[in-house]
Amino acid sequence: xxxxxxxxxxxxxxxxxDANWRELVQEAGKTMFDxxxxxxxxxxxxxxxxxxxxxxFTFQVHVAPMVAEHLGITPRKVIxxxxxxxxxxxxxxxxxxxxxxxxxxDVAVAFGVEKMFMPDMSEAxxxxxxxxxxxxxxxxxxSAPPFFAMTAQRHMHEFGTTKEQMALVSxxxxxxxxxxxxxxxxxxxxxEKVLQSPMVAPPLNLFDCSGITDGAAGVVLVPAEHxxxxxxxxxxxxxxxxxxxxxxxxxxxxxxxxxxxxxxVKEACTTAKITLKDIDIAELHDCFTxxxxxxxxxxxxxxxxxxxxxxxxxxxxxxxxxxxxxRGGLLGSGHPLGATAILQTLDIFQQFRGEVPKGRxxxxxxxAVAHNLSGAANVHSxxxxxxx
Amino acid sequence: xxxxQFEKIRRPENIKLPYMLDFYPLEDEKNTRISKFxxxxxxxxxxxxxxxxxxxxxxxxxxxxxxxxxxxxxxxxLGVEGELYAFSEMRGGAPLGFAQDLxxxxxxxxxxxxxxxxxxxxxxxxxxxIGEKVKLKIVELEDGRIFYRFQxxx
Ligand SMILES: [Zn+2]
Numbered sequence: 001x002x003x004x005x006x007x008x009x010x011x012x013x014x015x016x017x018d019a020n021w022r023e024l025v026q027e028a029g030k031t032m033f034d035x036x037x038x039x040x041x042x043x044x045x046x047x048x049x050x051x052x053x054x055x056x057f058t059f060q061v062h063v064a065p066m067v068a069e070h071l072g073i074t075p076r077k078v079i080x081x082x083x084x085x086x087x088x089x090x091x092x093x094x095x096x097x098x099x100x101x102x103x104x105x106d107v108a109v110a111f112g113v114e115k116m117f118m119p120d121m122s123e124a125x126x127x128x129x130x131x132x133x134x135x136x137x138x139x140x141x142x143s144a145p146p147f148f149a150m151t152a153q154r155h156m157h158e159f160g161t162t163k164e165q166m167a168l169v170s171x172x173x174x175x176x177x178x179x180x181x182x183x184x185x186x187x188x189x190x191x192e193k194v195l196q197s198p199m200v201a202p203p204l205n206l207f208d209c210s211g212i213t214d215g216a217a218g219v220v221l222v223p224a225e226h227x228x229x230x231x232x233x234x235x236x237x238x239x240x241x242x243x244x245x246x247x248x249x250x251x252x253x254x255x256x257x258x259x260x261x262x263x264x265v266k267e268a269c270t271t272a273k274i275t276l277k278d279i280d281i282a283e284l285h286d287c288f289t290x291x292x293x294x295x296x297x298x299x300x301x302x303x304x305x306x307x308x309x310x311x312x313x314x315x316x317x318x319x320x321x322x323x324x325x326x327r328g329g330l331l332g333s334g335h336p337l338g339a340t341a342i343l344q345t346l347d348i349f350q351q352f353r354g355e356v357p358k359g360r361x362x363x364x365x366x367x368a369v370a371h372n373l374s375g376a377a378n379v380h381s382x383x384x385x386x387x388x
Numbered sequence: 389x390x391x392x393q394f395e396k397i398r399r400p401e402n403i404k405l406p407y408m409l410d411f412y413p414l415e416d417e418k419n420t421r422i423s424k425f426x427x428x429x430x431x432x433x434x435x436x437x438x439x440x441x442x443x444x445x446x447x448x449x450x451x452x453x454x455x456x457x458x459x460x461x462x463x464x465x466l467g468v469e470g471e472l473y474a475f476s477e478m479r480g481g482a483p484l485g486f487a488q489d490l491x492x493x494x495x496x497x498x499x500x501x502x503x504x505x506x507x508x509x510x511x512x513x514x515x516x517x518i519g520e521k522v523k524l525k526i527v528e529l530e531d532g533r534i535f536y537r538f539q540x541x542x
Contacts, residue, residue: 125482125484128483135412136448138483139413141411141483141494141507142505145476154473250448
Protein backbone atom coordinates (compact mmCIF):
# COMPACT_ATOMS: atom_id res chain seq x y z
CA UNK A 1 0.00 0.00 0.00
CA UNK A 2 1.31 3.45 -0.92
CA UNK A 3 1.07 6.39 1.48
CA UNK A 4 -1.50 8.85 0.12
CA UNK A 5 -1.46 12.65 0.23
CA UNK A 6 -4.12 15.27 -0.31
CA UNK A 7 -2.62 18.14 -2.28
CA UNK A 8 -5.49 20.60 -2.42
CA UNK A 9 -9.08 21.21 -3.34
CA UNK A 10 -11.87 23.71 -3.46
CA UNK A 11 -15.47 24.18 -2.49
CA UNK A 12 -18.46 26.42 -3.04
CA UNK A 13 -20.12 28.75 -0.61
CA UNK A 14 -22.83 26.65 1.06
CA UNK A 15 -26.42 27.57 1.73
CA UNK A 16 -29.52 28.28 -0.29
CA UNK A 17 -27.79 28.93 -3.58
CA ASP A 18 -29.20 30.58 -6.69
CA ALA A 19 -27.55 27.89 -8.77
CA ASN A 20 -28.52 24.44 -9.95
CA TRP A 21 -26.75 21.12 -9.37
CA ARG A 22 -24.42 21.27 -12.38
CA GLU A 23 -23.47 24.86 -11.64
CA LEU A 24 -22.42 23.90 -8.11
CA VAL A 25 -20.27 21.19 -9.71
CA GLN A 26 -18.64 23.66 -12.10
CA GLU A 27 -18.04 26.23 -9.36
CA ALA A 28 -16.38 23.75 -6.99
CA GLY A 29 -14.44 22.02 -9.76
CA LYS A 30 -13.00 25.26 -11.12
CA THR A 31 -11.96 26.38 -7.63
CA MET A 32 -10.35 22.99 -6.98
CA PHE A 33 -8.26 23.01 -10.18
CA ASP A 34 -7.45 26.73 -9.87
CA UNK A 35 -6.09 26.07 -6.36
CA UNK A 36 -3.63 23.35 -7.39
CA UNK A 37 -0.45 24.02 -9.36
CA UNK A 38 0.69 21.66 -12.10
CA UNK A 39 -2.58 19.76 -12.24
CA UNK A 40 -4.89 19.60 -15.24
CA UNK A 41 -8.25 17.80 -15.45
CA UNK A 42 -6.68 15.50 -18.05
CA UNK A 43 -4.31 14.16 -15.36
CA UNK A 44 -7.17 12.75 -13.29
CA UNK A 45 -7.30 8.97 -13.55
CA UNK A 46 -9.95 8.23 -10.95
CA UNK A 47 -13.08 10.21 -10.11
CA UNK A 48 -15.32 9.32 -7.19
CA UNK A 49 -18.41 11.46 -6.68
CA UNK A 50 -20.13 11.50 -3.30
CA UNK A 51 -23.78 12.21 -3.97
CA UNK A 52 -26.46 11.03 -1.58
CA UNK A 53 -29.68 11.45 -3.53
CA UNK A 54 -29.18 13.14 -6.88
CA UNK A 55 -31.99 11.01 -8.33
CA UNK A 56 -34.36 12.51 -5.78
CA PHE A 57 -33.10 16.06 -5.38
CA THR A 58 -32.12 16.70 -9.00
CA PHE A 59 -33.85 13.85 -10.89
CA GLN A 60 -30.53 12.76 -12.35
CA VAL A 61 -28.56 9.56 -12.03
CA HIS A 62 -25.24 8.59 -13.65
CA VAL A 63 -23.86 11.72 -12.05
CA ALA A 64 -20.15 10.88 -11.90
CA PRO A 65 -19.84 11.03 -15.71
CA MET A 66 -21.73 14.34 -15.62
CA VAL A 67 -19.20 15.75 -13.16
CA ALA A 68 -16.38 14.43 -15.35
CA GLU A 69 -17.91 15.96 -18.47
CA HIS A 70 -18.41 19.38 -16.89
CA LEU A 71 -14.86 19.52 -15.51
CA GLY A 72 -13.06 18.13 -18.55
CA ILE A 73 -12.05 14.97 -16.71
CA THR A 74 -11.75 11.77 -18.74
CA PRO A 75 -10.97 9.02 -16.19
CA ARG A 76 -9.18 5.96 -17.48
CA LYS A 77 -8.97 3.94 -14.27
CA VAL A 78 -12.02 4.38 -12.05
CA ILE A 79 -15.22 6.39 -12.16
CA UNK A 80 -18.27 5.95 -9.92
CA UNK A 81 -20.74 7.67 -7.67
CA UNK A 82 -20.53 6.76 -4.00
CA UNK A 83 -23.63 6.74 -1.83
CA UNK A 84 -23.60 6.43 1.93
CA UNK A 85 -26.23 9.06 2.67
CA UNK A 86 -24.71 11.70 4.98
CA UNK A 87 -21.27 10.07 4.65
CA UNK A 88 -21.35 9.85 0.83
CA UNK A 89 -18.45 12.30 0.54
CA UNK A 90 -16.31 10.33 2.93
CA UNK A 91 -17.12 7.20 0.92
CA UNK A 92 -15.71 9.04 -2.13
CA UNK A 93 -12.53 9.92 -0.23
CA UNK A 94 -12.13 6.35 0.99
CA UNK A 95 -12.45 4.89 -2.52
CA UNK A 96 -10.13 7.53 -3.99
CA UNK A 97 -7.65 6.71 -1.22
CA UNK A 98 -7.89 2.99 -2.02
CA UNK A 99 -7.37 3.70 -5.73
CA UNK A 100 -4.18 5.65 -5.07
CA UNK A 101 -2.88 3.47 -2.23
CA UNK A 102 -3.28 0.31 -4.30
CA UNK A 103 -1.43 1.79 -7.24
CA UNK A 104 -4.49 1.67 -9.47
CA UNK A 105 -4.40 5.44 -10.02
CA ASP A 106 -1.82 8.20 -9.54
CA VAL A 107 -4.28 11.10 -9.45
CA ALA A 108 -7.74 10.68 -7.94
CA VAL A 109 -10.42 13.28 -7.31
CA ALA A 110 -12.87 12.82 -4.45
CA PHE A 111 -15.77 15.09 -5.23
CA GLY A 112 -19.03 15.74 -3.42
CA VAL A 113 -22.17 17.59 -4.35
CA GLU A 114 -25.75 18.01 -3.20
CA LYS A 115 -28.44 20.41 -4.34
CA MET A 116 -31.06 20.13 -1.59
CA PHE A 117 -33.23 23.22 -1.93
CA MET A 118 -36.27 22.42 -4.05
CA PRO A 119 -39.30 24.52 -5.01
CA ASP A 120 -41.47 22.27 -2.80
CA MET A 121 -39.58 21.35 0.36
CA SER A 122 -41.97 18.53 1.25
CA GLU A 123 -40.30 16.66 -1.61
CA ALA A 124 -36.95 17.15 0.11
CA UNK A 125 -38.47 15.89 3.38
CA UNK A 126 -39.74 12.85 1.51
CA UNK A 127 -36.24 12.11 0.25
CA UNK A 128 -34.83 12.32 3.77
CA UNK A 129 -37.41 9.84 5.06
CA UNK A 130 -36.23 6.82 3.06
CA UNK A 131 -32.85 6.55 4.82
CA UNK A 132 -33.80 4.22 7.63
CA UNK A 133 -35.79 1.14 6.61
CA UNK A 134 -38.36 2.88 4.38
CA UNK A 135 -41.09 0.22 4.65
CA UNK A 136 -40.84 -0.21 8.44
CA UNK A 137 -39.41 3.08 9.80
CA UNK A 138 -39.80 5.66 7.02
CA UNK A 139 -43.45 4.71 6.74
CA UNK A 140 -43.87 6.09 10.27
CA UNK A 141 -42.33 9.39 9.12
CA UNK A 142 -39.14 8.35 10.91
CA SER A 143 -36.66 10.78 9.36
CA ALA A 144 -33.61 12.27 11.04
CA PRO A 145 -35.28 14.95 13.22
CA PRO A 146 -37.60 12.58 15.13
CA PHE A 147 -34.92 9.89 15.37
CA PHE A 148 -32.32 12.25 16.84
CA ALA A 149 -35.03 13.84 18.99
CA MET A 150 -35.58 10.42 20.58
CA THR A 151 -31.83 9.95 20.93
CA ALA A 152 -31.75 13.27 22.80
CA GLN A 153 -34.76 12.29 24.89
CA ARG A 154 -33.11 9.01 25.94
CA HIS A 155 -29.81 10.77 26.72
CA MET A 156 -31.66 13.34 28.84
CA HIS A 157 -33.63 10.55 30.54
CA GLU A 158 -30.65 8.28 31.24
CA PHE A 159 -27.92 10.82 32.02
CA GLY A 160 -29.67 14.08 32.89
CA THR A 161 -28.36 15.95 29.84
CA THR A 162 -30.12 19.31 29.48
CA LYS A 163 -31.43 21.31 26.54
CA GLU A 164 -29.12 24.14 27.62
CA GLN A 165 -26.10 21.85 27.29
CA MET A 166 -27.26 20.79 23.82
CA ALA A 167 -27.77 24.45 22.87
CA LEU A 168 -24.14 25.17 23.77
CA VAL A 169 -23.03 22.92 20.88
CA SER A 170 -25.03 25.09 18.49
CA UNK A 171 -23.61 28.28 20.06
CA UNK A 172 -20.03 27.01 19.66
CA UNK A 173 -20.39 25.82 16.08
CA UNK A 174 -22.26 28.93 14.91
CA UNK A 175 -19.48 30.99 16.52
CA UNK A 176 -16.82 29.24 14.43
CA UNK A 177 -18.88 29.31 11.24
CA UNK A 178 -18.95 33.13 11.35
CA UNK A 179 -15.22 32.85 10.55
CA UNK A 180 -15.71 30.41 7.66
CA UNK A 181 -16.54 32.16 4.38
CA UNK A 182 -17.96 28.93 2.87
CA UNK A 183 -20.38 28.42 5.78
CA UNK A 184 -24.14 28.60 5.36
CA UNK A 185 -24.73 30.44 8.65
CA UNK A 186 -22.77 33.61 9.37
CA UNK A 187 -24.47 34.78 12.56
CA UNK A 188 -23.76 33.99 16.20
CA UNK A 189 -26.54 32.36 18.23
CA UNK A 190 -27.06 32.35 21.98
CA UNK A 191 -28.45 29.64 24.25
CA GLU A 192 -31.66 31.69 24.56
CA LYS A 193 -31.94 32.02 20.79
CA VAL A 194 -31.54 28.26 20.34
CA LEU A 195 -34.14 27.49 23.01
CA GLN A 196 -36.56 30.03 21.54
CA SER A 197 -36.18 28.85 17.94
CA PRO A 198 -39.20 26.95 16.56
CA MET A 199 -39.70 23.42 17.90
CA VAL A 200 -39.00 20.95 15.07
CA ALA A 201 -39.42 17.64 16.90
CA PRO A 202 -39.33 17.94 20.70
CA PRO A 203 -36.91 18.15 22.42
CA LEU A 204 -35.11 19.53 19.33
CA ASN A 205 -35.51 23.15 18.30
CA LEU A 206 -34.60 24.47 14.88
CA PHE A 207 -31.08 25.53 15.93
CA ASP A 208 -30.43 22.04 17.32
CA CYS A 209 -30.62 20.83 13.71
CA SER A 210 -28.23 21.28 10.78
CA GLY A 211 -29.79 22.93 7.76
CA ILE A 212 -30.86 21.96 4.30
CA THR A 213 -27.91 23.02 2.15
CA ASP A 214 -26.69 23.36 -1.42
CA GLY A 215 -22.96 22.89 -1.90
CA ALA A 216 -20.13 21.10 -3.68
CA ALA A 217 -16.44 20.50 -3.12
CA GLY A 218 -13.54 18.40 -4.33
CA VAL A 219 -10.09 17.30 -3.15
CA VAL A 220 -7.22 15.70 -5.02
CA LEU A 221 -5.36 12.60 -3.82
CA VAL A 222 -1.96 11.47 -5.08
CA PRO A 223 0.77 9.11 -3.85
CA ALA A 224 2.77 10.84 -1.08
CA GLU A 225 5.95 10.55 -3.14
CA HIS A 226 4.37 12.70 -5.91
CA UNK A 227 2.86 15.31 -3.57
CA UNK A 228 5.64 17.88 -3.90
CA UNK A 229 4.86 18.26 -7.60
CA UNK A 230 1.66 19.99 -6.56
CA UNK A 231 2.32 21.64 -3.19
CA UNK A 232 4.94 22.15 -0.50
CA UNK A 233 2.40 21.47 2.23
CA UNK A 234 0.34 18.35 1.50
CA UNK A 235 -1.49 16.40 4.19
CA UNK A 236 -1.56 12.65 4.55
CA UNK A 237 -4.11 9.97 5.29
CA UNK A 238 -2.65 7.86 8.08
CA UNK A 239 -5.56 5.77 9.30
CA UNK A 240 -9.25 5.07 9.18
CA UNK A 241 -12.12 3.18 10.70
CA UNK A 242 -15.61 2.48 9.46
CA UNK A 243 -18.20 0.41 11.28
CA UNK A 244 -21.80 -0.40 10.32
CA UNK A 245 -24.24 -2.18 12.63
CA UNK A 246 -27.86 -2.65 11.56
CA UNK A 247 -30.09 -0.17 9.74
CA UNK A 248 -33.67 -0.54 10.99
CA UNK A 249 -34.29 0.82 14.50
CA UNK A 250 -34.63 -2.66 16.04
CA UNK A 251 -31.20 -3.68 14.83
CA UNK A 252 -29.15 -0.78 16.18
CA UNK A 253 -26.55 -1.53 18.84
CA UNK A 254 -28.15 1.03 21.17
CA UNK A 255 -29.83 4.44 21.09
CA UNK A 256 -28.21 6.69 23.69
CA UNK A 257 -24.69 5.39 23.15
CA UNK A 258 -22.92 5.02 19.80
CA UNK A 259 -21.23 1.65 19.98
CA UNK A 260 -20.19 1.51 16.29
CA UNK A 261 -18.46 4.89 16.67
CA UNK A 262 -16.54 3.65 19.69
CA UNK A 263 -15.39 0.67 17.57
CA UNK A 264 -14.48 2.86 14.59
CA VAL A 265 -12.43 5.21 16.79
CA LYS A 266 -10.45 2.27 18.11
CA GLU A 267 -9.82 0.99 14.60
CA ALA A 268 -8.84 4.45 13.31
CA CYS A 269 -6.37 5.09 16.15
CA THR A 270 -4.86 1.62 15.79
CA THR A 271 -4.34 1.89 12.04
CA ALA A 272 -2.93 5.43 12.40
CA LYS A 273 -0.72 4.29 15.30
CA ILE A 274 -1.88 7.21 17.45
CA THR A 275 -3.76 7.66 20.70
CA LEU A 276 -6.66 10.00 21.35
CA LYS A 277 -4.24 12.48 22.92
CA ASP A 278 -2.48 12.94 19.56
CA ILE A 279 -5.59 14.38 17.91
CA ASP A 280 -5.53 18.18 17.70
CA ILE A 281 -8.60 18.84 15.53
CA ALA A 282 -11.85 16.86 15.36
CA GLU A 283 -14.24 17.56 12.52
CA LEU A 284 -17.25 15.67 13.87
CA HIS A 285 -20.67 15.02 12.34
CA ASP A 286 -22.91 17.38 14.36
CA CYS A 287 -26.05 16.86 12.28
CA PHE A 288 -27.87 17.63 15.55
CA THR A 289 -26.56 19.12 18.79
CA UNK A 290 -27.10 15.80 20.58
CA UNK A 291 -24.88 14.07 17.99
CA UNK A 292 -21.81 16.00 19.02
CA UNK A 293 -22.49 15.25 22.70
CA UNK A 294 -22.66 11.50 22.00
CA UNK A 295 -19.48 11.82 19.94
CA UNK A 296 -17.44 13.36 22.81
CA UNK A 297 -18.40 10.23 24.75
CA UNK A 298 -17.85 7.63 22.04
CA UNK A 299 -14.42 9.04 21.20
CA UNK A 300 -13.58 8.80 24.87
CA UNK A 301 -12.81 12.47 25.53
CA UNK A 302 -15.25 12.16 28.43
CA UNK A 303 -17.14 9.39 30.20
CA UNK A 304 -20.40 7.96 28.92
CA UNK A 305 -23.24 10.32 29.90
CA UNK A 306 -20.96 13.28 30.54
CA UNK A 307 -20.97 14.88 27.08
CA UNK A 308 -23.25 17.68 28.27
CA UNK A 309 -20.89 18.55 31.10
CA UNK A 310 -17.94 18.36 28.67
CA UNK A 311 -19.23 21.28 26.60
CA UNK A 312 -20.45 23.16 29.65
CA UNK A 313 -16.84 23.16 30.84
CA UNK A 314 -15.59 24.55 27.51
CA UNK A 315 -13.53 21.46 26.65
CA UNK A 316 -14.45 21.11 22.93
CA UNK A 317 -13.42 24.68 22.07
CA UNK A 318 -10.17 25.75 20.39
CA UNK A 319 -7.79 25.90 23.33
CA UNK A 320 -9.77 23.31 25.31
CA UNK A 321 -9.15 19.59 25.64
CA UNK A 322 -9.91 19.02 21.95
CA UNK A 323 -10.90 21.51 19.22
CA UNK A 324 -14.19 20.12 17.94
CA UNK A 325 -15.57 21.56 14.72
CA UNK A 326 -13.48 24.73 14.39
CA ARG A 327 -14.87 24.85 10.81
CA GLY A 328 -18.32 25.54 12.24
CA GLY A 329 -19.55 21.98 11.98
CA LEU A 330 -22.66 20.98 10.09
CA LEU A 331 -24.73 23.14 12.43
CA GLY A 332 -22.93 26.30 11.37
CA SER A 333 -21.55 25.46 7.94
CA GLY A 334 -24.51 23.52 6.56
CA HIS A 335 -24.85 19.91 5.48
CA PRO A 336 -24.83 19.42 1.70
CA LEU A 337 -24.83 15.62 2.19
CA GLY A 338 -22.39 14.42 -0.49
CA ALA A 339 -20.14 17.48 -0.11
CA THR A 340 -19.96 17.59 3.70
CA ALA A 341 -17.00 15.24 4.19
CA ILE A 342 -15.04 16.93 1.40
CA LEU A 343 -15.58 20.32 3.02
CA GLN A 344 -14.42 18.95 6.39
CA THR A 345 -11.29 17.57 4.73
CA LEU A 346 -10.60 20.80 2.90
CA ASP A 347 -10.84 22.76 6.13
CA ILE A 348 -8.41 20.42 7.92
CA PHE A 349 -6.03 20.92 4.96
CA GLN A 350 -6.29 24.68 5.43
CA GLN A 351 -5.87 24.38 9.21
CA PHE A 352 -2.59 22.49 8.72
CA ARG A 353 -1.38 25.21 6.34
CA GLY A 354 -2.42 28.03 8.71
CA GLU A 355 -4.89 29.42 6.17
CA VAL A 356 -7.87 29.89 8.49
CA PRO A 357 -8.76 33.00 10.52
CA LYS A 358 -7.12 33.38 13.92
CA GLY A 359 -10.29 32.94 15.97
CA ARG A 360 -10.71 29.35 14.82
CA UNK A 361 -7.09 28.45 14.06
CA UNK A 362 -5.67 25.48 15.96
CA UNK A 363 -2.06 26.53 16.21
CA UNK A 364 0.52 23.82 15.69
CA UNK A 365 -2.04 21.13 14.84
CA UNK A 366 -0.44 17.98 13.43
CA UNK A 367 -3.19 15.38 13.54
CA ALA A 368 -6.90 15.61 12.81
CA VAL A 369 -9.86 13.29 12.59
CA ALA A 370 -12.79 13.69 10.20
CA HIS A 371 -15.97 11.85 11.14
CA ASN A 372 -19.30 11.26 9.46
CA LEU A 373 -22.24 9.29 10.64
CA SER A 374 -25.06 8.12 8.45
CA GLY A 375 -28.53 6.64 8.83
CA ALA A 376 -29.71 6.14 12.39
CA ALA A 377 -26.10 6.66 13.55
CA ASN A 378 -25.67 2.98 12.69
CA VAL A 379 -22.73 3.76 10.39
CA HIS A 380 -19.68 5.74 11.46
CA SER A 381 -16.82 6.64 9.11
CA UNK A 382 -13.50 8.10 10.26
CA UNK A 383 -10.32 9.22 8.56
CA UNK A 384 -7.19 10.37 10.40
CA UNK A 385 -5.15 13.07 8.67
CA UNK A 386 -1.60 14.08 9.46
CA UNK A 387 0.32 17.22 8.52
CA UNK A 388 3.46 15.12 8.17
CA UNK B 389 -41.28 39.32 -23.64
CA UNK B 390 -44.71 40.89 -23.05
CA UNK B 391 -46.52 40.48 -26.37
CA UNK B 392 -45.08 37.18 -27.48
CA GLN B 393 -47.42 34.22 -27.74
CA PHE B 394 -46.09 30.70 -27.39
CA GLU B 395 -47.93 27.49 -27.99
CA LYS B 396 -49.20 26.25 -24.64
CA ILE B 397 -48.45 22.63 -23.88
CA ARG B 398 -50.50 20.73 -21.33
CA ARG B 399 -49.65 18.38 -18.51
CA PRO B 400 -52.15 16.78 -16.12
CA GLU B 401 -52.85 18.86 -13.01
CA ASN B 402 -53.07 15.80 -10.79
CA ILE B 403 -51.30 12.51 -11.04
CA LYS B 404 -51.78 9.31 -9.07
CA LEU B 405 -49.34 8.99 -6.15
CA PRO B 406 -46.40 7.17 -7.75
CA TYR B 407 -45.34 3.99 -5.98
CA MET B 408 -41.85 5.42 -5.56
CA LEU B 409 -43.30 8.18 -3.37
CA ASP B 410 -45.51 5.82 -1.35
CA PHE B 411 -43.99 4.88 1.99
CA TYR B 412 -46.33 1.95 2.58
CA PRO B 413 -45.08 -1.46 1.45
CA LEU B 414 -46.79 -3.64 -1.16
CA GLU B 415 -48.31 -6.38 1.00
CA ASP B 416 -49.87 -9.06 -1.17
CA GLU B 417 -48.27 -12.39 -2.01
CA LYS B 418 -47.53 -11.26 -5.58
CA ASN B 419 -45.20 -8.59 -4.25
CA THR B 420 -43.68 -9.99 -1.09
CA ARG B 421 -42.99 -13.28 0.62
CA ILE B 422 -43.93 -11.90 4.03
CA SER B 423 -47.57 -11.16 3.13
CA LYS B 424 -48.48 -13.36 6.10
CA PHE B 425 -47.53 -10.46 8.38
CA UNK B 426 -50.33 -8.39 6.89
CA UNK B 427 -52.78 -11.31 6.86
CA UNK B 428 -52.08 -11.83 10.57
CA UNK B 429 -52.42 -8.11 11.18
CA UNK B 430 -55.89 -8.16 9.62
CA UNK B 431 -56.79 -10.64 12.37
CA UNK B 432 -55.44 -8.29 15.08
CA UNK B 433 -52.28 -10.34 15.44
CA UNK B 434 -48.95 -8.48 15.51
CA UNK B 435 -46.35 -11.02 14.41
CA UNK B 436 -42.84 -11.45 13.11
CA UNK B 437 -40.53 -14.22 11.99
CA UNK B 438 -38.41 -16.31 14.35
CA UNK B 439 -35.59 -18.59 13.27
CA UNK B 440 -36.27 -22.27 14.03
CA UNK B 441 -32.58 -23.09 13.68
CA UNK B 442 -31.00 -20.55 16.05
CA UNK B 443 -34.00 -19.05 17.83
CA UNK B 444 -33.35 -15.44 16.79
CA UNK B 445 -36.43 -13.24 16.67
CA UNK B 446 -36.17 -11.05 13.58
CA UNK B 447 -37.55 -7.61 12.77
CA UNK B 448 -38.60 -6.60 10.23
CA UNK B 449 -40.05 -9.98 9.16
CA UNK B 450 -37.70 -11.86 6.83
CA UNK B 451 -37.33 -14.95 4.71
CA UNK B 452 -33.72 -15.66 5.73
CA UNK B 453 -32.34 -15.46 9.28
CA UNK B 454 -29.74 -12.67 9.45
CA UNK B 455 -28.06 -14.45 12.37
CA UNK B 456 -27.47 -17.92 10.88
CA UNK B 457 -28.81 -17.64 7.30
CA UNK B 458 -31.31 -20.46 7.82
CA UNK B 459 -34.52 -20.09 5.83
CA UNK B 460 -36.45 -22.23 8.28
CA UNK B 461 -38.48 -19.49 9.97
CA UNK B 462 -41.81 -19.44 11.78
CA UNK B 463 -44.36 -16.74 12.54
CA UNK B 464 -44.69 -15.84 16.20
CA UNK B 465 -47.05 -13.48 18.02
CA LEU B 466 -45.43 -10.41 19.59
CA GLY B 467 -48.50 -9.43 21.61
CA VAL B 468 -50.62 -6.34 21.11
CA GLU B 469 -49.41 -4.22 24.01
CA GLY B 470 -46.04 -2.50 24.22
CA GLU B 471 -44.11 -0.01 26.28
CA LEU B 472 -43.03 3.40 25.05
CA TYR B 473 -39.22 3.59 25.03
CA ALA B 474 -38.88 7.03 23.41
CA PHE B 475 -41.09 9.45 21.48
CA SER B 476 -41.21 12.75 19.67
CA GLU B 477 -43.74 14.72 17.70
CA MET B 478 -43.60 15.86 14.10
CA ARG B 479 -44.51 19.56 14.17
CA GLY B 480 -43.61 20.37 10.57
CA GLY B 481 -41.44 19.20 7.70
CA ALA B 482 -43.58 16.16 6.99
CA PRO B 483 -42.92 14.09 3.87
CA LEU B 484 -45.43 14.06 1.01
CA GLY B 485 -48.68 12.43 2.05
CA PHE B 486 -48.24 13.05 5.78
CA ALA B 487 -48.76 16.82 6.05
CA GLN B 488 -52.50 16.53 6.73
CA ASP B 489 -51.75 14.55 9.91
CA LEU B 490 -49.52 17.22 11.52
CA UNK B 491 -48.82 17.41 14.38
CA UNK B 492 -48.45 13.69 15.16
CA UNK B 493 -46.40 11.58 17.54
CA UNK B 494 -43.85 8.93 16.62
CA UNK B 495 -42.30 6.57 19.12
CA UNK B 496 -40.09 3.60 19.71
CA UNK B 497 -42.11 0.78 21.23
CA UNK B 498 -40.73 -2.18 23.14
CA UNK B 499 -42.87 -5.16 22.28
CA UNK B 500 -42.28 -8.90 22.36
CA UNK B 501 -38.52 -8.39 22.81
CA UNK B 502 -38.21 -5.98 19.87
CA UNK B 503 -37.77 -2.21 19.60
CA UNK B 504 -39.83 -0.91 16.73
CA UNK B 505 -40.79 2.52 15.45
CA UNK B 506 -44.45 3.41 15.06
CA UNK B 507 -46.89 6.27 14.88
CA UNK B 508 -48.39 6.88 18.34
CA UNK B 509 -52.02 7.92 17.98
CA UNK B 510 -54.48 9.39 20.43
CA UNK B 511 -51.82 11.58 22.08
CA UNK B 512 -49.92 14.84 21.94
CA UNK B 513 -46.27 14.98 22.98
CA UNK B 514 -47.13 16.51 26.36
CA UNK B 515 -49.46 13.59 27.21
CA UNK B 516 -46.82 10.87 26.82
CA UNK B 517 -44.28 9.43 29.25
CA ILE B 518 -41.35 7.06 28.79
CA GLY B 519 -42.43 3.62 29.99
CA GLU B 520 -46.10 4.22 29.27
CA LYS B 521 -48.17 1.29 27.93
CA VAL B 522 -49.42 1.57 24.35
CA LYS B 523 -51.63 -0.80 22.39
CA LEU B 524 -51.80 -1.94 18.79
CA LYS B 525 -54.02 -0.04 16.37
CA ILE B 526 -54.64 -1.04 12.77
CA VAL B 527 -55.19 1.49 10.00
CA GLU B 528 -56.37 0.94 6.43
CA LEU B 529 -55.29 2.81 3.29
CA GLU B 530 -57.75 3.82 0.54
CA ASP B 531 -56.68 0.83 -1.56
CA GLY B 532 -57.27 -1.74 1.19
CA ARG B 533 -53.68 -2.17 2.36
CA ILE B 534 -53.31 -2.09 6.13
CA PHE B 535 -50.59 -1.01 8.53
CA TYR B 536 -49.98 -0.91 12.27
CA ARG B 537 -49.77 2.00 14.64
CA PHE B 538 -49.85 2.15 18.41
CA GLN B 539 -52.11 4.27 20.58
CA UNK B 540 -52.18 5.57 24.07
CA UNK B 541 -54.37 3.62 26.48
CA UNK B 542 -56.78 6.03 28.17
ZN1 LIG C 1 -31.03 -18.24 12.69
